[in-house]
Amino acid sequence: MLLSKSCVYGLRASLYLASKKEGEFIPIKRMSDKLEISFHFLTKILQQLTAEGILESFKGPNGGIRLNRPGNTVQLMDIVLAIDGEQLLTECALGLPGCGIKNPCPLHEKWAETRDAIRGMLENTTLTELVEKGRAENLRLTTDGGFDILFQE
Amino acid sequence: MLLSKSCVYGLRASLYLASKKEGEFIPIKRMSDKLEISFHFLTKILQQLTAEGILESFKGPNGGIRLNRPGNTVQLMDIVLAIDGEQLLTECALGLPGCGIKNPCPLHEKWAETRDAIRGMLENTTLTELVEKGRAENLRLTTDGGFDILFQE
C-alpha cells in the first residue's frame, strides 16, 4: 500500500473540508458520517493534521474543524508528510539503510526516478484543484455517492 | 511503504540468486547470513516464490534454492506480484472500492499516471539487469558490504 489508511482518510477528510464554505467549522461527527469513516479514528487523524497546522479546530457547540489556510495552498504532499512522514520519499526500495547517491543499491537510480514521479504528483496537486474537478465532474469521495452529496446540508 | 518488508526481502534474495552461477542451488541459510535476513522469515518468503514458480527448491544435502528461469526473464514485477499481490497497481489512492474509469475519484487520473510509472519501472527491470549493474559498479545488496561480498565463497 502506497499510503497508510490513516493517510488516505486524512486526504479524504481534507478534501471534504476544502469543499466547504471557507471559514466554516465542520463537526468531525458530520464528516465521519458523510465519509463513512469511524468517528474516533478520524478524530485521531484530524488531531495530527491540526497539530501540523494544516487544519484548525474549535471546541464546543458550533465547533468543528476547518482548513487553516486556503485549499489552493495545501498540497496533497502536506497531508502525506504530516501523517505518513517522509519515509515513502526517502526510503530505499530494497530497504537498505543509508541508500543514496553516495552508497546506492542497484535499484537506486530507477527507484529515485519513480519516486520523483510520486513526489511530483503529490506536490503538484492541491486540495482546491481536486475539489473543483470533483465538483465539475460530480466525482465521488465516498463509497457510493457522487460528489454533490457532500454539499447537501 | 511502497512494498512490504517480505517483498523487499524477496527482491534482495532473488537478486542474490541471480548473481550466482546458473543452476546452482544455494542453501537458504547461506542467503540469510549474507543478506542479514532472519532465516525462518526468509524461508517463508522463498516458499511463496517457489510456489509461484519463480524459484525452485531442492531438499537435502547440496540442496537449496535457485531461479527457475533465466534471470533476464524475471521482472521485478513478477516478485512483487507474487508477494504483495496486485493491490499496489489496482487500488484507489483514496481507498474507494471500485474506483476506476467508470466511477473515479477526483484523484483517479493523476494517480493512474503515477501508478503506471511504478508499473513500468517494475516491469522494465529484470534481475539480470540489476545484477550486471551491481557487479559493474560494485553496488550493495546488504547493509554494509559491496556487491562483491556476494561472490566470495
Add this chain to the structure above:
DNA sequence: GATTATTTGGACTCTTTTATCTTAATATAG
C-alpha cells in the same frame, strides 16, 4: 451556573505484519 455539543487525550482491543521456534519431510552420504 447547569446543560449540551464539541475537541482532546489516554487506555484499550483487534487485526495484520513481521519474526521466531519446533517438528516433519526429503534427499545425500557413509
Add this chain to the structure above:
DNA sequence: CTATATTAAGATAAAAGAGTCCAAATAATC
C-alpha cells in the same frame, strides 16, 4: 540403514497498524 543437511509446514510470539471507548477540557446556550 543411519546420520546429516536441507526445505516444508505449523504453532506461537512480538510489533505495528487500525479501530474503539471513556473521561476530561472547552465553549456556547439557556
